[in-house]
Amino acid sequence: MTEALAPFDRHRGLLFSVAYQMLGSVADAEDVVQDTWLRWSAVDRGEVADARAYLVRIATHLALDRLGSARARRESYVGPWLPEPLLTGTDPVTTAPAPADPVAAAEVGEQVSLALLVVLETLSPAERALFVLREVFGLPTAEVATTLGRSESAVRQMAHRAREHVQARRPRFDTDRRAQFEVTERFFAACAGGDVGELLAVLAPDVVLVSDGGGKVTAALRPITGADKVARFALGVAAQGLELADVRIGVAEVNGGPGIVAWAGGDPLLAMSLVVADGRIEQVLLVRNPDKLAGLRGTS
Template identity: 45%
Template sequence: MTRAEEFEQLRPLLFAIAYRILGSVSEAEDAVQETWLGYQDYPAEPESARAFLSTVVTRTSINVLRSARVRRETYAGPWLPEPLLADPYQDPERSAELADSVSMAALLLLERLSPLERAVFVLREVFAFGFPEIASAVGRSESACRQLAVRARRHMDAGRPRFEADRREREQLADRFFEAFREGDLDALRELLAADVQMTSDSGGKAPQLPKPVVGVDNVARVLVAVAEPLARIGVVVDPRPVNGQPGAILRDRDDRPFNTLALDILDGQIQAIRIVINPDKLGHLGPVGDAWALSRAFNQARRPTSEK
């Protein structure tokens, strides 16, 4: 097998590692590409391509994360991970860990860890790497990696998101939510939202967004109802589909261009959080992105009484 063939076989795993460390599709893709370039130029033949490439992509991702965190300190408004519609890496024996670890809630929790803790946690808890492999990947001793893993697990367990065990029940609840949203049904939305539900949006200052997180069942339900009809008037389509392994949707303009994603956290039969990504820089991997500013102008026009138009 050629190096190119080996690399393509391992690409899904490498992307999955990088995305969980970085929370960014574009940065993960860049890390994987940099790993391939390094593999091409590596003079020796690694004993294990999987171990070698996992080490390179992990170290690359740690370096990228350190610089990304500096940029995030000046990020305009709330920061959310780039939405991922489908995880390219699948392992039936670890399907639950893989799905939960890619959720928006889990990725935000990982933001609390240091880059080294995050890398160790991802390699150990998500992909079941042994400590000798992890030590090689992060350039620390096995004992140091075990300590990093303990600290990371403690932080994650303290705030670990818990999702409904029955995926079908979550999907059915999400279907009811999007139907109530399309119809602007205030009472139906109230029934589906948790009392302390929180709705957050991430535009990075590059698109209209909520001025601040909206908290509480009545506030969130009213906002959703207020925007539903004007969005329908300007041809916006709600396209339900999984986002980061959880129920969600892509909102598309009348030209079928994505301009917004929603991810839902569902627990105990209610929606606990709604996370909206509208920053066009984070949506480019979904296809040509709609103009959120133009949509905002059309939306505001659609909200005006007929006599004012």
């Protein structure tokens, strides 16, 4: 068993990341990792030439199996559906590092941003798997073709289509992380202080806010567009949060980018991911569904 555990543990973070970026769900990704272990532990490893490739292949197939049923469930979802957020930096209150578990081991940076995961939802399951394996993790075409059971020429053609599809839909963003977080700090301070003027200064005129409550908590059932409307909504959310006892709110790294997280007592309250371009906020993705906040629990 120890012999089997060593290569699995070495690639556990990669397996979680592949599954998470294909499914947009922390719980489903963790289930995929567990099921991958069960299959790996039963394999004759003497016949496995490349443990990493073999494990990725198992995880990809398991994620593809889940993707169809997950999309079917989303058809009856209340309001907009957003992926589950991951806290990838430090606890904004204690500054403790994110926990060393599969969640925290997810690849960070723009490639795991909530905004990108939303775009990946518009791909077919096979295209999404290919994009994650080829474009995000840089796996060789031959390895991706073997994993998906397709020819290399078919994979190249599908990769081209998926790349163009994503590039046409992914939002612009500032590459300067310091600038991103400075704008986020201004947004957070304006919300906490009820400063409408400052909020309007950091919001792009055509900013879009999408909130996911899943029918469990209050959230807008449609995207909110325009700086005035988004500012009023954000101030309302901030006011509700500040009224709660033992609330903790702060700027944090969410999915590798700027965000705001909050806890009430020991329970995660919300996660907000921001897309900053040209020094202003272009997109706000707000997750309030309590069933989707497992990626914050390690820091409470």
